[in-house]
Amino acid sequence: MTTADSHRFTNLSVTVTDDGIWDVVLSRPEKRNALNLDTVDALIDLFTAAPREDARAVVLSGAGDHFCAGLDLVEHHKADRSPAEFWQVCLRWHEAFNKMEYGGVPVICALTGAVVGGGLELASAAHIRVADQSTYFALPEGQRGLFTGGGATIRVTDLVGKARMIDMMLTGRVYQGQEAIDLGLAQYLADDSRAHAMDLAHKIAENLPLTNFAICSAVSHMSNMSALDAAYAEACVAGVVNTQPDARARLAAFADKSGPRIRPQQD
Template sequence: MSYTNILSETQNGLTTITINRPKKLNALNKETIQELHDAFKAANTNPDTKVIVLTGSGDKAFVAGADIAEFADFDEYHGEQLAAKGQDILFNFVENLSTPVIAAINGFALGGGLELAMACHFRIASDNAKMGLPEVSLGVIPGYGGTQRLPQLVGKGRAMEMVMTAGMISAQDALTYGLVNHVTSAEELMPLAEKIAGKIMRNSSVAIKGAIRAINANFKDGVHGYDVEIEEFGNCFGTEDFKEGTSAFLEKRKAQFPGK
């Protein structure tokens, strides 16, 4: 599949999706959001993909935000529809993928860019990265899940401060806050992502799918996370991966998971 604003490459079980609008600091417009949806959907259904890494092209930005020119003249109805559609086809979609998604933040991750990174299963960052939700400085609030995912990751107080001040934090502060898992140099960012992906690939993709669903359930209203965990735990016992994993353990050998 060919894209205008993104690149997607699969190699050795890893699909790397790169937002490729460097002259616009990889800002998210409607076309890019749709292309990202299509690329994530394709990767998630590709049996050769075990892990997805999302990053931005160039050395300045992961995603510097949404393309403001596209919605500057919207009214209330169209603003609400913009947020609803974006959350549905991209942000919530990514969060609920069964394939692990790592955000490799290689520069500015602002507004919709940080919201996209937060929708990924976890995040790593280069030491020159800057993150923030500046929407209130434009007279609007984060609309792609930022008011929900940021408090889950950094706590209510820090989230309130970040949103209200519209300021940016450094990669090191993001690490301290728990917003990212690792910080490294720009040169080592993708190698680190590949190293972590390699560790993930050694494990059962079927079990990981169940773990993603169970962890996400803890953050959903009206869903009892413990019940989902029990259900997914039980499901594992009917899989070939469980038979292989337990047999390999008892036989003191490395498991070769079939992913079934």
């Protein structure tokens, strides 16, 4: 593994594996990796750079015991921002998370401990989320006199539904373990979320880059369209991806039965 230029990304530790996986760690453990403005700007820079520098996948985790406790409330309190100033802060959060979701590089979050408030907004912008037994999810904005500003009303609602989203915000309800998986807050529950996330990333990195790009950008765009427009867009994307020259060898391996076969998992 090689260490990426650390100075490029404030509060993020970045290493790159030989197969192009960016191992990114939120590095404010003393703050439970809460997101201050410098870290949000670093996420914008990182997810701008990743597709341009041929990252094959990104694994995002948090240093210490927690993934991310959300907005840095101490910074927010001290800044005493005006409504217009905080509006701009929220737009920067949206820029970071949109670059994650729509950028075309698979993003896998390895979750531990707190995935709370803005931390859940960050995780929900990833394509795959892996939790462990310590992981808990909450949106405590109601108790703190706040409202979500980083996309929870969109992405978390998509994951759990409007009624549960409102309940989480009003009551501070906490989800964890298998219940969180069943609700869609994460797709995997593992003993070691980071190891499992890295295993998934290595597997995903074996896919053709154009195919991964389409999966990790087009699906989200299509979900914002009408059914008729999404069907047309899907046909266009399939026309490009399914005829890419690099896919011919894989199709040939399927045809002559030399390639991997899809089998059910054995217990």
